[in-house]
Amino acid sequence: MITFDEVTKRYPDGTVAVDRLSLEAPTGEITVLVGPSGCGKTTSLRMINRMIDASEGRILLDGVPVEGIDPPTLRRGIGYVIQQAGLFPHRKIVDNVATVPYLLGWDRRKARDRAMELLERVGLDPSLAGRYPFQLSGGQQQRVGVARALAADPPVLLMDEPFSAVDPIVRTSLQDELLRLQAELNKTIVFVTHDIDEAIKLGDRVAVLRVGGTLAQLADPKTLLSRPADDFVREFLGHDRGIRRLQFVPTSGLELRTDLAVAPGASGPDGEPWHLALTPEGRPAGWVPRDEPERLERYGTFVLGRDSLRSALDAALLSPSGCAVAVDGDGKVVGVATRDALDRALAEAADG
Numbered sequence: 010m011i012t013f014d015e016v017t018k019r020y021p022d023g024t025v026a027v028d029r030l031s032l033e034a035p036t037g038e039i040t041v042l043v044g045p046s047g048c049g050k051t052t053s054l055r056m057i058n059r060m061i062d063a064s065e066g067r068i069l070l071d072g073v074p075v076e077g078i079d080p081p082t083l084r085r086g087i088g089y090v091i092q093q094a095g096l097f098p099h100r101k102i103v104d105n106v107a108t109v110p111y112l113l114g115w116d117r118r119k120a121r122d123r124a125m126e127l128l129e130r131v132g133l134d135p136s137l138a139g140r141y142p143f144q145l146s147g148g149q150q151q152r153v154g155v156a157r158a159l160a161a162d163p164p165v166l167l168m169d170e171p172f173s174a175v176d177p178i179v180r181t182s183l184q185d186e187l188l189r190l191q192a193e194l195n196k197t198i199v200f201v202t203h204d205i206d207e208a209i210k211l212g213d214r215v216a217v218l219r220v221g222g223t224l225a226q227l228a229d230p231k232t233l234l235s236r237p238a239d240d241f242v243r244e245f246l247g248h249d250r251g252i253r254r255l256q257f258v259p260t261s262g263l264e265l266r267t268d269l270a271v272a273p274g275a276s277g278p279d280g281e282p283w284h285l286a287l288t289p290e291g292r293p294a295g296w297v298p299r300d301e302p303e304r305l306e307r308y309g310t311f312v313l314g315r316d317s318l319r320s321a322l323d324a325a326l327l328s329p330s331g332c333a334v335a336v337d338g339d340g341k342v343v344g345v346a347t348r349d350a351l352d353r354a355l356a357e358a359a360d361g
């Protein structure tokens with residue numbers, strides 16, 4: 010666990026970047042520091058590995074004040090990932106990843122084996138190992154940055170806007186990859202971003218900071234969206250806070266109709282403008298309008314119980330029938346959520 014205990018950072022010119030910050034980043038969880046530009050996120054992060062020293066207060070790593078640990082020893086247990094990866098341009102990818110193991114005096118072969126294993130783990134083709142950083146895309150470089158930070162298997166990972174220099178699609182896949190890795194590795198991660206959506210997606214806990222370096226709120230994403238502490242947090246979360254909150258509402262309680270999904274070739278129930286045609290395997294084939302039984306229209310699906318109400322709504326909006334198709338983990342149809350059922354679930358979510 011990382012503990013900030015009344016930590017203040019005053020730069021020599023008098024700027025107070027962080028002001029009596031107290032918070033805990035629990036072991037094995039992702040704690041996100043988020044807030045507007047200049048609110049002290051990077052300063053806070055760098056005080057953990059002592060790239061910057063606190064002016065007042067203490068930072069503790071599993072109860073031990075970091076000020077008492079010499080920086081090289083401290084950093085051996087702390088991986089660090091920054092924006093644009095910060096790779097060494099004249100070293101091959103494999104050697105970039107093996108940087109810390111080399112520094113730790115590992116045998117060259119063992120260090121390289123470890124690097125190759127990590128490249129695969131972060132989703133990179135091992136054939137890239139012999140290239141130089143400039144021969145990789147921005148997203149690939151960022152993956153190398155993550156692999157390098159993990160090389161010596163540090164229990165703590167500090168990540169400073171690691172995905173902000175790549176396009177939105179690559180960014181989403183890097184975020185998904187990080188969540189997948191974290192499910193396996195259970196590192197204690199402190200992640201800095203100015204993007205509230207990224208914070209909500211990645212954080213087990215989210216600390217919202219305001220300019221001046223004070224803590225506005227520390228909460229899990231669901232609580233943050235449903236109960237922002239004050240106007241600053243509400244404003245920072247944005248006007249679509251209500252919609253985003255739906256990503257934490259489960260679909261397990263949705264009422265489903267099974268009569269609207271029919272076997273291949275069969276006709277739909279009387280009086281219904283649409284029915285869902287199934288494939289022989291029970292997967293969705295498409296929505297069929299009542300007056301044009303040969304036509305198949307597009308559909309949207311959500312995995313019942315796993316996906317959120319937001320996904321179900323998205324699925325409904327994708328389809329001209331206005332209904333969302335509920336499937337199981339194998340993609341087989343378990344029922345249909347009509348607009349009425351979604352409306353009732355929305356009304357309940359608004360009350361909750």
Ligand SMILES: Nc1ncnc2c1ncn2[C@@H]1O[C@H](COP(=O)(O)OP(=O)(O)OP(=O)(O)O)[C@@H](O)[C@H]1O
Pocket residue numbers: 020021022024025026044045046047048049050051052053203
């Ligand atoms: N070396 C320094 N000397 C003086 N002031 C500094 C120094 N480094 C940072 N600051 C100031 O401290 C405050 C916090 O900076 P910091 O970089 O921690 O913020 P941040 O939240 O990470 O910002 P951004 O999102 O823009 O990267 C800012 O007002 C910044 O100008």
